[in-house]
Amino acid sequence: MENSKMTTEEVIRFIDVLETENEDELTKIIEEIQEVEQKLREVDYTLTELDKKQDSNMNFFSPVGVYEEGEEKREILQAAEKLKETLPKLNNKLEQYKYRKEQLQVLRTSFLKVKEESVKAEEEVVSVEKQQGLHILESHECERNRIAMDLHDSSVQILTGLVHKTELCMRLMDIDAIRVKLELQTMMETIKSVISGMREIIYNLRPMSLDNLGLGVTIESYCHQLKKNHDMEAVFHNMAGEPELPSIYKVTLYRILQETCQNILKHAKATKTDVSLSYENQNIKLIIRDNGIGFDTQKVTVPTNGSYGFGLSMIKERAILLGGTIQIDSVIGEGTTVSVEIPLLQEKEEMCGND
Numbered sequence: 001m002e003n004s005k006m007t008t009e010e011v012i013r014f015i016d017v018l019e020t021e022n023e024d025e026l027t028k029i030i031e032e033i034q035e036v037e038q039k040l041r042e043v044d045y046t047l048t049e050l051d052k053k054q055d056s057n058m059n060f061f062s063p064v065g066v067y068e069e070g071e072e073k074r075e076i077l078q079a080a081e082k083l084k085e086t087l088p089k090l091n092n093k094l095e096q097y098k099y100r101k102e103q104l105q106v107l108r109t110s111f112l113k114v115k116e117e118s119v120k121a122e123e124e125v126v127s128v129e130k131q132q133g134l135h136i137l138e139s140h141e142c143e144r145n146r147i148a149m150d151l152h153d154s155s156v157q158i159l160t161g162l163v164h165k166t167e168l169c170m171r172l173m174d175i176d177a178i179r180v181k182l183e184l185q186t187m188m189e190t191i192k193s194v195i196s197g198m199r200e201i202i203y204n205l206r207p208m209s210l211d212n213l214g215l216g217v218t219i220e221s222y223c224h225q226l227k228k229n230h231d232m233e234a235v236f237h238n239m240a241g242e243p244e245l246p247s248i249y250k251v252t253l254y255r256i257l258q259e260t261c262q263n264i265l266k267h268a269k270a271t272k273t274d275v276s277l278s279y280e281n282q283n284i285k286l287i288i289r290d291n292g293i294g295f296d297t298q299k300v301t302v303p304t305n306g307s308y309g310f311g312l313s314m315i316k317e318r319a320i321l322l323g324g325t326i327q328i329d330s331v332i333g334e335g336t337t338v339s340v341e342i343p344l345l346q347e348k349e350e351m352c353g354n355d
Contacts, residue, residue, distance in 0.1 A: 001036055003082065003282055007330075008111055008118060009115070011111050012111050012112065012115065014110065015104055015107055015108045015111065016108075018104055019101070019104050019105075019108070021334075022097055022100050022101050022104060023101070025097050026094070026097045026098070026101065028096065029090055029093055029094045029097060032266070033087070033090045033091065033094065034088055034092055036083050036086055036090065037087075039083055040080060040083055040084065043076055043080040043083070046076055047077075050072065050073050050076075063327075076162060083215050085197065088245065091266055094130060095129045102211070147201060147205070150201060151201070154194075154197055155194050155197055155201075158190060158193070158194050159194065161190070164188060165186070165187055166187070167184055168183065169183050169184065169187075176260070206251075207221075207222075209221060210247070210250045210251065210254060211247065211250075211259055214242050214244065214245075214349055215245060215249075215250045215253060215254065215277065216238040216242050216277055218237070218250075218254060219236055219254065219257060219277060220236045220238065220259065222254075222258070222261075223235065223236040223275060224272075224291075225275065226261060228347060230263070230265060231271075232264075232270060232271055232272065232273060233271065233272040233273070234261075234272075234273045234275065235273070235274050236273070236275045236276075236277075237274070237275070237276040237277070238276070238277050239276075239277065239278040239279060241279065241286075242277075242279065243344065245284070245344070248322070249284070249322065249342065249344075252318050252319075252321070252322055252342075253284070253286055253340070253342070256284065256286065256315050256318050256319065256338075256340055257275065257288065257317055259314055259318075260288045260315060260338050261273065261288070261313050263312070264288075264290045264292060264336075266295075267293075268290050268292025268293060268335070269293050270290035270291050270292030270293075270337060271291060272290065272291045273288065273289065273290045273291075274288070274289045274290075275287070275288050275289075276285075279344075281345060282344050283341050283342065283343055283344060284342050284344055285339070285340070285341045285342075286339075286340045286341075287337065287338070287339050287340075288337070288338045289335065289336070289337045289338075290335045291334070291335045292335050292336060293332065293333060294330045294331050294333055294334055294335055295330050295331040295332065295336065296332065297328055297329070297330050311316065312328065312338065315338065315340075319339070319340050319342065322342045323342065323343055324340060324341055324342030325340075325341050325342075326338065326339065326340045326341075327339045
């Protein structure tokens with residue numbers, strides 16, 4: 001019996017179907033009424049024309065013509081009467097469907113209110129873990145938006161320019177072969193830069209080295225990229241004997257490193273970052289230190305989009321979702337240390353099951 005009951009969502013969807021069907025019927029009835037009214041207007045016009053013609057025949061003493069026109073007029077009047085008889089029925093039907101539409105809207109509003117109250121009740125009992133999950137989803141959307149903007153502002157714009165250059169080369173092909181050759185050489189270099197940019201975006205999305213070479217090698221490569229692309233020294237210390245880690249562990253730790261280093265680049269004004277990865281007592285430990293300006297950890301507590309606090313919140317939530325702990329120590333003028341420790345065996349079976 002319990003399974004036969006409809007949920008609020010199912011009722012609302014059912015009402016939506018009924019509203020759609022009702023709207024279709026309303027449209028049909030309105031079209032029928034408009035068609036009948038148009039036919040009646042045509043009848044009035046025809047009768048007017050017949051009256052004029054009949055007056056003309058009377059003037060010319062044509063009784064046969066007058067008789068035939070009279071018969072035609074009677075037939076038209078009979079057809080008009082039948083049309084007029086359908087109008088009240090159609091209007092009555094129209095009112096019924098309008099009333100039904102109003103009732104469905106009232107019913108839908110009441111169920112939406114029930115749904116809203118139910119959602120509010122559920123929100124009041126949402127656990128801390130679910131709230132953290134929402135922040136993770138927000139970070140994913142921010143990352144997707146960032147990727148979309150990167151693609152639009154770089155690769156898409158460059159490829160659009162290449163299309164225009166290709167069109168130019170086609171026009172110049174028989175006129176200036178040397179110019180075409182130079183343009184093609186330029187386009188080749190541009191295409192190489194687009195490929196390089198796309199590879200970087202793909203690598204940032206999911207470094208293939210995580211699965212192929214392991215977490216340590218991937219972090220080391222990331223530190224080299226920091227040195228290469230930013231005016232900051234990045235040193236990596238890796239303890240030998242990296243255990244076999246589930247994919248979700250490697251990705252999460254790598255994302256924590258990325259998020260932390262992005263915060264350092266944006267806010268810390270650091271010239272050096274030390275990253276260490278170690279494995280001890282069935283735990284994996286990631287420590288990231290910088291020599292930046294530091295901050296007051298007591299003041300940066302509320303996560304807000306685009307702020308330093310939001311980044312710290314995401315780092316904490318990623319660690320907590322793996323059953324780990326995170327400690328952030330910062331001294332103004334001396335720098336910041338982020339320490340993440342995650343148990344390897346305690347959560348392994350659960351995480352694999354959730355994957």
